Amino acid sequence: MKRIICTLSVLASLYATAQDKPATPREPGHGDNNKFSQMYDLLATPNMFRTASGAPGPAYYQQQADYKIDVELDDKNTKLYGTETITYTNNSPDPLEYLWVQLDQNQHAADSPSKLVESQKMNEAYSPAGFSREYLQQQFDGGFKLEYVKDAAGKPMKYTVNQTMMRIDLPTPLKHGEKVSFSIKWWYNINNYQVIGGRSGYEHFDKDGNNLYVIAQFYPRMAVYNDVEGWQNMQFWGAGEFALPFGNFEVNITTPADHILDGTGELQNRAEVLTAAQAKRWDLATKTFDKPVVVVTQDEATASEKGFSTKKKTWKFKATNVRDFAFSSSRKFIYDAMAVQLGGKTVMAISLYPKEANPLWGDKSTRIVAHTLKTYSKYTFDYPYPKAISVSAEDQGMEYPMICWNYGRPDEKGVVSDRIKWGMAGVIIHEVGHNFFPMIVNSDERQWTWMDEGLNSFVEFLTEQEYDPAFPTRRGPAANIVPYMSGDQKFLEPIMSNSETIHQFGNNAYGKPATGLNILREVIMGHDLFDHAFKTYAQRWMFKHPTPEDFFRTMEDASAVDLDWFWRGWFYTTDYVDIGIMDVKQYYVTDDKPKDSKEANIRKGRFGQEQGPFVYMVTDGKDKAFDTKDIKLLKDFVNEKLSAEDKANLKQPKYFYELTFDKPGGMLMPIIVQLTYEDGTSETQTFPVQIWRKNNQTAMRVFATDKKVVKFQLDPKLQTADIDITNNMWPREAVKTKFDTGSKK
Known part of the structure; x- marks a missing residue:
């Protein structure tokens, strides 16, 4: 065969010479490098758990974690003590030899490696307090102090703590359909988040000596086990937020008797923890749809600030089908609320804030909460929970089911700049909006920040524009992302990058995805097709765990618009x-x-x-x-x-x-x-x-x-x-x- 090939080659050369032309070399072949190529090379293969249409499949499952929690807030020593019983149901087809529990407070432990993973250089100048904190003071002694892990019979269970994760070894594998219950006792020092940092903790008011607590990640929480990667037990380094299963909660919170508190779920003993006058005002609020009703007045809050009661009271909550629980407590709180009509049911919009936040918060916060619930419901699904709470917590912006903390207060003279006014409104819309993404459409924040922050920032943009067409929106308009898209490629990553590897977190995980969805809606798909597809995704995956593929596929499946070229370029590359x-x-x-x-x-x-x-x-x-x-x-x-x-x-x-x-x-x-x-x-x-x-x-x-x-x-x-x-x-x-x-x- 080689001789024949050589002979043909020679003949070809002779023929070219006879024609007085050199033989033209052919270009090498290539694969399909067209930017319109379908994304079979990038997307996970559809299966019985997740279909090619982007919907949950006939074999889709998710685990359930139910909690009974008792905690006590030690305001004098800024500590939190707790015990909990977790009942975990294995709905997967896999037998589980061990369970993974998240210990997110351990990021604040004195020996936490999260403090060592960022590059560091010497500053040219420090404030005295900053220098002392950096080089002179002992490290804050944070993190969970575990006293025991016991099974349902009260016997100690074997467990191993690996930084922010705890593995509990089971004596026998937990089979499909089986449940296991176990109890944990713990306590921790609460961090001053304005000094130590963090997504929760307390804010201290020097003038009156009071603390305002925003408490979250406060109990050991079950990690997610699913069909995509088994256990999501990636460590919490600080940027990538949380992946959590749904469950039911019964939570009892003991505080000083002069505190006002609210949190995830429905309060079970309102008459025991509020005065008769306050309970009456609450009843009025549940029937008032046009303006907030002040339930705990500023005069009442100011009087409580001075008391520092040594007595205690316990607030009792129940929450159904939520992925997490958080609460906020302070004797400084003013409390107002109004009713919102959504899909034939009444939902309560609520705000908690100190007098330092007035008049801005009393005028704006609860109204913005109500507007957010209405607008998000229009683009996704009717808000299913009984309430949504906005808490004034300076230097914060963080979300949990039914409750969030938001910055923005007047200065000491009561002046509210445009930056603060619009900034506070935007943060409240954004954080309340997180009830939809990821509290209900429950994506994996530890892996894909954009699936909650990006989608939420997009609906935030729509909500801001409906709140006020002159709203100075940062994220959503296409022109606003140009400085990022045109930046140094060394500091750009595709949207489809893990949360901890991103240089410009806000632009990458919030701004670029929100802008991309806005371009899809305004330029490529049109409002009708986009809105139907986006709502289809939200309704398919409410109270479930979607992946990026589920979003991409649903948007195409519900619109008949081929968007592979868009996902490939906008999400998987840094093309501009x-x-x-x-x-x-x-x-x-x-x-x-x-x-x-x-x-x-x-x-x-x-x-x-x-x-x-x-x-x-x-x-x-x-x-x-x-x-x-x-x-x-x-x-x-x-x-x-x-x-x-x-x-x-x-x-x-x-x-x-x-x-x-x-x-x-x-x-x-x-x-x-x-x-x-x-x-x-x-x-x-x-x-x-x-x-x-x-x-x-x-x-x-x-x-x-x-x-x-x-x-x-x-x-x-x-x-x-x-x-x-x-x-x-x-x-x-x-x-x-x-x-x-x-x-x-």
Whole structure:
């Protein structure tokens, strides 16, 4: 066989020589590198747990973790003591030899390695307090102090603590459908989050000596076990938040008797913990839909601030089908509430805040909570929980089921700047919105921050604009992401990156996903198709654990819009949008055949035959306009072929422009072209992204107009996140290259 091949090669060479031509080497072959390629190489294979449509499959399962918790808040020593009983149900098909429990408070342990994983350099200057904290003081003694882990019979269980995770070894594997109960006793020192940092803890008020507590991650919590990766037991380093199973909670919280408290779930003993007057005001609030009712007044809160009661009281809560529990407590709290009608049921919007937050919080907070619940429900599903609480906690912004902490207060003179006013409103909308993503649509935050932060930031954008069209939204408008997209590639990662590896967390996990969804809605899919698909995703996966593939597939499945090119570019790469006008040629019409006319360029019939006589399109770079009525061949054709009615409906183009578009950026996007005419009028034409499908780098379009075009402009409303608008104009002119990205929170 080799001899034959060699012989054929020689013959080919001789033939080329005989033709007096060198043999032209062929280009090497290649795979499918078109940016419109389907994403079979990136998405997980559909199965019985998760279908190709993006919906839960017939074998989909999720675990359940039920809790009975008793805690006591030691306000004098800023400690929290607790015992809990967890009942864990194994709904998976797998026998489980051990359980993983999250110990997130251990991030604050004195020996926590989370303090050692960031690069560090010497500052040029420190405040005295900052220098003392960094180099002189002992490390804060945080983290869970575990006293025991016992089984249902009270016998000690074997367990191993690995940083923020605890493995509990089971004496026999837990089979499908079986339950196991065990108890844990623990305590920890509560962190001052303004000094130590953290997503929960307490804020201290020097003037009156009081603390305001926002308590979360306060109990050992079950990790998620699912069909995607088994146990989600990735360590908590601080950035990637939480993955949790759903369950039912019974929680009893003992506090000083002069504290006001609220938390996840429904309060079971209101008459025991509120005064008769306060309970009466609460009843009024449940029937008031137009404004907040003050349940605990500022005068009552101010009086409580001075008491420091040594007595105690216990607040009792029950919560059904939630993934977590959190609460907030202080003797400083003013408490107001109003009713919200959602889908035939009444939900309570609530705010807790100290007098330092007034009048801003009393005027705004609960109304913003109510607006958020209504707007998010419109785009997803009716809010299913009985209440949503906004807590004033300075320097915070964090979310839990039915409760969240939010920053934003007047200064000491009572002045509220625009930055604080809009910033507080945006944070409340964002954190209350997290009830939907991920508290109900329960994605894995430890792995994919964008699935809750990005989706939530997008609906936050819609909610802010409905709250006030002048809202200075940061995340969502396409132009606002341009500085990030055009930045140094060394500090950019694809959205589909783990939470702990991201350089610019806010831009990557919040801003870019929110912007991408806004572009899908405004430019690519349209409101109707997008809104239906987005709502379908939310309703398919409420109270379940979706993955990125489930989102991508549902958005396509419910809309009949192929978006693989978009997910591939926007989510899996750091490609950016940069579409430009590469060339513009103006043509005129003649029935005289140009001398240099190339017959190959003349349109042929279906079977290759010429269909003359021809109307020729030529360009000489001059500014010419022609009335098509004066062209003999066209005039004859019109008179012979068309009726009088058809002739009356004919367009009368006089100008013909051929535009060549190029794409220096790697990200595909529809081409939006605005034509501005000599008389000052304009029109916009949009070409679907598929215009790039056969050539990912260049595209051409012809514009036939009856008026002279004086300017072509791409993306005139800055809807596509194009990072370089200097190549968006013809004729070239000075254009702004800096984008107005709105106010900064």
